Amino acid sequence: MNLTKEDKILEVKNLCTSFFTDEGEVKAVDGVDLSIEKGKTLGIVGESGSGKSITSLSILRLLQEPAGRIKEGEVIFKGEDLVKKTKKQMREIRGNNISMIFQEPMTSLNPTLTCGEQIAESIRIHQKLNKKKAWAKAVDMLKLVGIPSPEKRAKQYPFELSGGMRQRVMIAISLACNPELLIADEPTTALDVTIQAQILELIKNLQKELGTSLMIITHDLGVVAEMCDKVAVMYCGKVVEYADVKTIFTNPKHPYTIGLLNSVPKHDEDVEGDLSIIPGSVPNPFHLPEGCRFAPRCPHAKEICLTKLPHLEETFDGDKVRCWIHSEEWEKQGKAVNAHE
Amino acid sequence: MSNQALLEVKELKQYFPIKGGVFGRTVNHVKAVDDISFTVNEGETVSIVGESGCGKSTTGRAILRLDNPYSGNVLFEGEDLISLSKAQMRKKRKDLQIIFQDPYASLNPRQTVSQILEEAMEIQSVVPRKDRRKKIQELLETVGIGAHQMDRYPHEFSGGQRQRIGIARALSVNPKLIVCDEAVSALDVSIQAQVLNLLKDLQRQFKLTYLFISHDLGVVRHISDRIIVMYLGKIVEIADKKALFDDPKHPYTQALLSAIPSTNIAEKKERIILKGDVPSPIDPPVGCRFHTRCPYAFERCAVEEPKLMNVGNGGFQQVACHLMDEQAK
Incomplete structure (x- = not known):
């Protein structure tokens, strides 16, 4: 797959974001490279603290400054580096070219404004429409996201709507200015499964209709399988595997990806006996392991893993993996060091 | 069964x-x-x-x-x-215990792990006072927490470990039904799998x-x-x-x-x-x-x-x- 620059809507290069606290520096995102092709969907998966949400907040420059700061790297959106933009320029991009859907539809909507006003607000600001036209567009948007009797709902406040409805309003706001890229941070995590199915279906259909590129951040591997074209698996601030969705689920190569897939209890498959697990827990972000960050929990880890950080290397089938197993050095290494049962 | x-x-x-x-x-x-x-x-x-x-x-x-x-x-x-x-029901809860969703909210932040576990034993008077410390050690080992950590406070543990403490507390009175x-639900998948396996083992x-x-x-x-x-x-x-x-x-x-x-x-x-x-x-x-x-x-x-x-x-x-x-x- 040789892609020219024009095919990529977003390219993140060596992004490093850190938080500076009294106890020291936390490297929340540490050298992340990603790209999203036009009209395609990229999924970022990982557990709490893997840096997936901070990656998305860094892209939109929504970090809590000065504690959180982008230290290094570029975020190229349509040929321009967002890291170098001024605050004012970013405001013009947010909600207009790139918008975001957050996890908690209750806390991310303004409780003192009606749903219609919240949608119309961004239309007025970015598209310079007058109040009346913006309102009409807001009602249209509510209709588009499948809210019954949109004229009535537009005049209601968020507390009057159910969780699923609120998330639809969020989607309406984010799509109101027809952005080229939509970032969805755990868009369905707070919702029940039957409502989640509705929302995922809606996002998929709207993406097809509007041609929006999509970045989904989630911890739910099912959502990834359902929605994404490409997947980046993150662990402790680094991308450990980056591949097609099919490869991730049928031929995963990083021991963490494999462990993660095996530890999910499946609803459509019987597992005899115990679930396979990943031993131990995520390392303390203030004292990250020196070599591969997964080495202390990895069943295959050898000497080299504890001392040297592997690079994200392309394997034979185009899958990118950050693991020594797939390097030439591996054969020269001695025995595995972690004696897990 | x-x-x-x-x-x-x-x-x-x-x-x-x-x-x-x-x-x-x-x-x-x-x-x-x-x-x-x-x-x-x-x-x-x-x-x-x-x-x-x-x-x-x-x-x-x-x-x-x-x-x-x-x-x-x-x-x-x-x-x-x-x-x-009410008093009878309180005694009866020796047989019926509950483990809650949020391991952060369901442990008293001002008590050490051993105090948390001991309180349950004391209320239900299941273990004589002199044997309690030993029992606490056993319980913690059963749920996969090193006994040396018994005098720590809940905030010093991760979410998965806190849920293990919640499980140890439920087990401390030898219940029949949990x-x-x-x-x-509040745990990451890799930790969730560990806790599910533990629950099965304990059963x-x-x-x-x-x-x-x-x-x-x-x-x-x-x-x-x-x-x-x-x-x-x-x-x-x-x-x-x-x-x-x-x-x-x-x-x-x-x-x-x-x-x-x-x-x-x-x-x-x-x-x-x-x-x-x-x-x-x-x-x-x-x-x-x-x-x-x-x-x-x-x-x-x-x-x-x-x-x-x-x-x-x-x-x-x-x-x-x-x-x-x-x-x-």
């Missing part, structure tokens, strides 16, 4: 009053749980699944009388828990009976023997694990199962997408409560409430749906 019933829930109702008006009179009720009955046998894991607001957690709390039920009976080893006095209320080791409350059907499939599906305060289906997952009968169960995004990319299934939201439990729909969203609903569903009836061929499966009647005709 035996066929001896340990817990029998009969016609349990939990209505929460809504106060209103100048005099704070009860103007209406939230019918969180509305007339449900089921049995849990000794050594069995029975799960209750359903979406938010279906009454699954309320059921768990009502059984332990953390909230006193509105009406109905809860028989534990044949004894009615509802008729016990209600696990979304016990693994074998101590012959425990679990009432497992969860919204995650993957977890439920892994841990349960029997599954209760609830919708808006009612049981819509009860079945053995195999029957429920291989041949779900109630349209709601079918929709619920098909709604879960699958990691199996090779087999893309046709999805049943339910329309609309769950109605309010203050004024639930008349007739079958699911009829407003059911793709197969017909006139009878809006008038008459379906009763749970046996449909299992061989295995255990009960469904509350008028379609079963129609098919039988």
Whole structure:
């Protein structure tokens, strides 16, 4: 797959974001490279603290400054580096070219404004429409996201709507200015499964209709399988595997990806006996392991893993993996060091 | 597993009053749980699944009388828990323990782990004072926490470890039944798998009976023997694990199962997408409560409430749906 620059809507290069606290520096995102092709969907998966949400907040420059700061790297959106933009320029991009859907539809909507006003607000600001036209567009948007009797709902406040409805309003706001890229941070995590199915279906259909590129951040591997074209698996601030969705689920190569897939209890498959697990827990972000960050929990880890950080290397089938197993050095290494049962 | 019933829930109702008006009179009720009955046998894991607001957690709390039920009976080893006095119920909780969802909120931040575990033993006076420290060590090792950490405070532990402490606290009084209320929902998948395996181990080791409350059907499939599906305060289906997952009968169960995004990319299934939201439990729909969203609903569903009836061929499966009647005709 040789892609020219024009095919990529977003390219993140060596992004490093850190938080500076009294106890020291936390490297929340540490050298992340990603790209999203036009009209395609990229999924970022990982557990709490893997840096997936901070990656998305860094892209939109929504970090809590000065504690959180982008230290290094570029975020190229349509040929321009967002890291170098001024605050004012970013405001013009947010909600207009790139918008975001957050996890908690209750806390991310303004409780003192009606749903219609919240949608119309961004239309007025970015598209310079007058109040009346913006309102009409807001009602249209509510209709588009499948809210019954949109004229009535537009005049209601968020507390009057159910969780699923609120998330639809969020989607309406984010799509109101027809952005080229939509970032969805755990868009369905707070919702029940039957409502989640509705929302995922809606996002998929709207993406097809509007041609929006999509970045989904989630911890739910099912959502990834359902929605994404490409997947980046993150662990402790680094991308450990980056591949097609099919490869991730049928031929995963990083021991963490494999462990993660095996530890999910499946609803459509019987597992005899115990679930396979990943031993131990995520390392303390203030004292990250020196070599591969997964080495202390990895069943295959050898000497080299504890001392040297592997690079994200392309394997034979185009899958990118950050693991020594797939390097030439591996054969020269001695025995595995972690004696897990 | 035996066929001896340990817990029998009969016609349990939990209505929460809504106060209103100048005099704070009860103007209406939230019918969180509305007339449900089921049995849990000794050594069995029975799960209750359903979406938010279906009454699954309320059921768990009502059984332990953390909230006193509105009406109905809860028989534990044949004894009615509802008729016990508060003091008697407190003693009885030696046999019935609960593990909560949020390991952060359910441990006292001002107590060390050993104090947390000792308090339970003291209230139930299960272990003589001089042996308690030893017992605490054993308990912590059982749940996979080093005994040297017994004098630490909850904030020094990770989420998974805190949930293990919650489990150790439940075990400290040698209970017979443990209600696990979304016990693994707050954990990351890799940690969730560890805790699920631990729960299974403990069940074998101590012959425990679990009432497992969860919204995650993957977890439920892994841990349960029997599954209760609830919708808006009612049981819509009860079945053995195999029957429920291989041949779900109630349209709601079918929709619920098909709604879960699958990691199996090779087999893309046709999805049943339910329309609309769950109605309010203050004024639930008349007739079958699911009829407003059911793709197969017909006139009878809006008038008459379906009763749970046996449909299992061989295995255990009960469904509350008028379609079963129609098919039988």
